[in-house]
Amino acid sequence: MRFDLKGHATVPDAVLGLVLAVVFSAGAATAPGIGPSSYAAIAVGCLALAVRRRAPTLVLLVTTACMLAYTVGAEPAQAAAFPVMIAVYSAVRYGRGRRHAAVISAIAGAAFLAGSLTASLTADAAQPAQALVERTILLMGWFLAAGVSGTVSRHRQAYLEQAEQRAAEAERTREATALRRAGEERLRIARELHDSLTHSISVIKVQAGVAVHLARKRGEEVPEALLAIQEASADAMRELRATLEVLRDADDPAGSGLDRVDDLVARVGAAGLPTTVTVTGPARALPAHVERAAYRIIQEALTNASRHAGPATATVTLAYGTRELTVQIDDDGLASPSDPPTPGNGLTGMRERVTALGGSLHAHPRPHGGFTVRADLPTEDLS
Numbered sequence: 001m002r003f004d005l006k007g008h009a010t011v012p013d014a015v016l017g018l019v020l021a022v023v024f025s026a027g028a029a030t031a032p033g034i035g036p037s038s039y040a041a042i043a044v045g046c047l048a049l050a051v052r053r054r055a056p057t058l059v060l061l062v063t064t065a066c067m068l069a070y071t072v073g074a075e076p077a078q079a080a081a082f083p084v085m086i087a088v089y090s091a092v093r094y095g096r097g098r099r100h101a102a103v104i105s106a107i108a109g110a111a112f113l114a115g116s117l118t119a120s121l122t123a124d125a126a127q128p129a130q131a132l133v134e135r136t137i138l139l140m141g142w143f144l145a146a147g148v149s150g151t152v153s154r155h156r157q158a159y160l161e162q163a164e165q166r167a168a169e170a171e172r173t174r175e176a177t178a179l180r181r182a183g184e185e186r187l188r189i190a191r192e193l194h195d196s197l198t199h200s201i202s203v204i205k206v207q208a209g210v211a212v213h214l215a216r217k218r219g220e221e222v223p224e225a226l227l228a229i230q231e232a233s234a235d236a237m238r239e240l241r242a243t244l245e246v247l248r249d250a251d252d253p254a255g256s257g258l259d260r261v262d263d264l265v266a267r268v269g270a271a272g273l274p275t276t277v278t279v280t281g282p283a284r285a286l287p288a289h290v291e292r293a294a295y296r297i298i299q300e301a302l303t304n305a306s307r308h309a310g311p312a313t314a315t316v317t318l319a320y321g322t323r324e325l326t327v328q329i330d331d332d333g334l335a336s337p338s339d340p341p342t343p344g345n346g347l348t349g350m351r352e353r354v355t356a357l358g359g360s361l362h363a364h365p366r367p368h369g370g371f372t373v374r375a376d377l378p379t380e381d382l383s
Helices: 010-029 036-051 056-074 078-094 098-123 129-217 224-248 258-270 288-308 345-356
Strands: 275-280 314-320 324-331 360-365 371-378
Touching: 010 036, 010 078, 036 056, 036 078, 056 078, 078 129, 129 224, 224 258, 258 275, 258 288, 258 314, 288 314, 288 324, 288 345, 288 371, 345 360, 345 371
Parallel strands: 275 314
Antiparallel strands: 314 324, 324 371, 360 371
């Protein structure tokens, strides 16, 4: 974040004006013929610099008039032009109209130069012409340097602002390009999934349905495994459609939530893994992304148990806390601390989901056999 000098420079400018006023007043005290009007001109001309950034043109006019009056009345040294040069710089640097400020600065410099020369000639008519020329050239050079410095500083500030704008625009362009490429990649993945998995799952679903129909037509008892395949294929089609919607649309649909845990447990039980669900704490509605993550963790953990636990039972525990949801899946299968299973893509995917929500995941064999998956998910909406 860049420091805004214009909004914080009033105090330093006021200090600058006060210091100049004190210095010139101290110098005026040593000169003869100094009256209250000269001190007033010094005070007004110098203290006006406190607002030189807010009203640069007005400050230039006021400072020039006051210091010119002081110069003519008191016949001071050329140093009295210093506040005017600061005002010239400010008019060129901070003035809205650069040409307007430059013209006023030139007029102010000429007026101050004329007053200074008049005072010099009046004070010492015998002053050599060469000295007057040198003083004139030096004074003109000071005013010119003040105007050039203001112009350079103004252009530099404009360049820095343009550079910041170009950098911000380039950043926005990079973000837009990244979003566009991400969208194209999502569409490509969606097409691949649709062309491959959708067809295969549809075939499984149709074949399972035909087998169930023929068994019932012949009056035979339909095997539980066949019914589980039919139901699982239908659920897989629903899940795949939801996934394709996520990939094809930037808006994240509701997807699977905890309201579908009972259906999931029923399917797993039909496939040979009897599972019970326990809920502790006051159940409540949670952010959609938390519910989806909890459902996927339960789904993946029960799927792993069905594949690797052998003859076993499982328990799903949902513990609603004040600021977090704890999901724990326990089975009494074949895993043991002495022979832990090799972590696969399932555990990696669960850990990534939990980490993305700012939670923690613990997956390890149970001391007396079986496996435990525990996920602590923050329930505050972090999106």
